[in-house]
Amino acid sequence: MTAFGTIDIGEVTRLTRAGKLAEAMALLKGQEAPGPAPKEAGRSARASAFRSIIDMVPPAQAGGAWTAPGSPGQAKAAAFPDLGETMRTFRERLATPGALPGLGEGFGRGLGEGVGPARQAPPVPDGARFEERSFTAEAGSRTYKVFVPSGYTGQALPVVVMLHGCTQNPDDFAAGTRMNELAEEQTFLVAYPRQPQSANLQKCWNWFNAGDQQRDGGEPALIAGIARAVIAEFSADAGQVYVAGLSAGGAAAAIMAQTYPDLFAAAGVHSGLACGAARDMPSAFAAMSGGGAARPRGAGPAVPTIVFHGDGDRTVNPVNGDQVIAQATPGTDLSRQVTRGETPGGMAYTRTVQSDAAGREVLEHWVLHGAGHAWSGGSPAGSYTDPRGPDASREMMRFFRSQARVPAQTRH
Known part of the structure; x- marks a missing residue:
């Protein structure tokens, strides 16, 4: 797995923009950048660059689980970075006739498709529905x-x-999180927006783009629009x-x-x-x-937040979980309670709950020891899951249901 802290990101970016993809991907892999390839070896070098990109996607694991390398009883993991801009550049180069001769015109359009095991839609209980919808607005x-x-x-x-991770889709995410099963048990609606490859080759939400971090624009406007469409279609509770x-x-x-508190x-x-966290x-x-x-939280109200993060996560450093909690912390004094435990699957965890003066929990942080x-x-029916850990879906719903409110008039 690449150790991100040792990568010269400026050099990676420079090489990518210059079209020197094999060199850029070698640096991302922690290798020395290759020198000029002989003409007869050009195809091999380009294929190596392609394989390097594929290696950034977690390989299929037995049962579909993925945890940190070295975790007891778990298969070795691979890095899962958000490489949106690099991937788009690579795809654009591949789509340019003659830019990377030997790979074939249109080769990059399918990059990322078919990676990992095929996932079937999760089963739907009798009387329930799991249906496709489409939302269109000015933002797309x-x-x-x-x-x-x-x-x-x-x-x-x-x-x-529910917002899936890179390379995932609504069916995969629903199967892995088992949120539909929980919704059937507790009777609530679940919406799964889909990030297409046309927006990000790895199907990542573009969290690192400044244009996708603002209200009434970019992906936040689309996700908010989907939420409102579900509220309107099913006369849902706008306070929950x-x-x-x-x-x-x-x-x-x-x-x-x-952006939408x-x-x-x-x-x-x-x-x-x-x-x-990134721009x-x-x-x-x-x-x-x-x-x-x-960045510091804006002038809007703080939204109660629950965080899960493995302290063995080698893809997103666990300090980011601390930063999410810090950003969501309101300006009032909070009491703090720390508990420790271990699941039947053998995963230890530390749970920190912060409550306001009225005793209402407003922040909850689960650190999962040894988890990736x-x-x-x-x-295991879905990708990127660790069945050993606490049930994040159930704990999130417990936390969510305690935060129901009378909705204020929202801006559109």
Whole structure:
């Protein structure tokens, strides 16, 4: 796995922009940049660069679980960075006739497709629905899936917006987090926005782009629009709308809490980063390795936030979980309670709860000892899960339901 702290990000960026992709990817792999390749070896060098990019995507693991290298009983993990800008540059180069001869025209358009095991849609209980929708606005369009539990009869239900990680999709994320199963049990709606490859080749939410960190623009406007569309279609409870995500989706969830505090009553950030932790690709690498500096919370109200992060995470440094909590902390004094435990699967954890003067929990931080970059307590039916850990989905819903509020008039 690449040690991000030792990478010369400026040189990686320079090489990428210059089209020297093999050299750039070698640096990202922690290798010396290769010298000029002989003409007869050009195809091999280009293929090596392609393989390096594929190596940045976690390989298929037995059961689909992915945790930190060296974790007991777990397969070796691979790095899972958000390489949006690098990938777009690579794709553009491949799509340019003659730019990288020998790979074939259009080769880059399918990059990333078919990586990892095929995932089937999670089973749907009798009377429930898991349906595809589309949302279009000035900022663009996204499809999404919505789970409607069998217990829905027109009543005003809570809504949870789930933002998947890189290379994932709504079906995969629903299967891994088991959020649909929980929604069927507790009767709430779940919406899964889909990030297409046209927006990011690895299907990452573009949390590191300044244009996707603001209200009424970019991806935040689309995600908020999907949440409002679900509220309108199902007459949902606008005072119980929540957002959660993993990795790039966790970073996007933190952005939604900062940009739409009037829409979301609480947020769940799993293995993610704070809003504004990065503004471009170089600063994204720095933030992921623990060298970022999240911007202070704006003038809006603080959104109650629950964080899960493994202290063995080698993709997004666990200090980012601390930064998410710091950014979500309100300006009032909070009491703090720390508990420690271990799951039946053998994972130890430390849980820190901060409450306001009225005793209401407003911040909750779970540090998962020895865990890597994966959804805690998830199902092997989905990718990037660690079944050994505490049930993050259930704990998030417990926290979310305690934050129900009477919604204020929202701005559009």
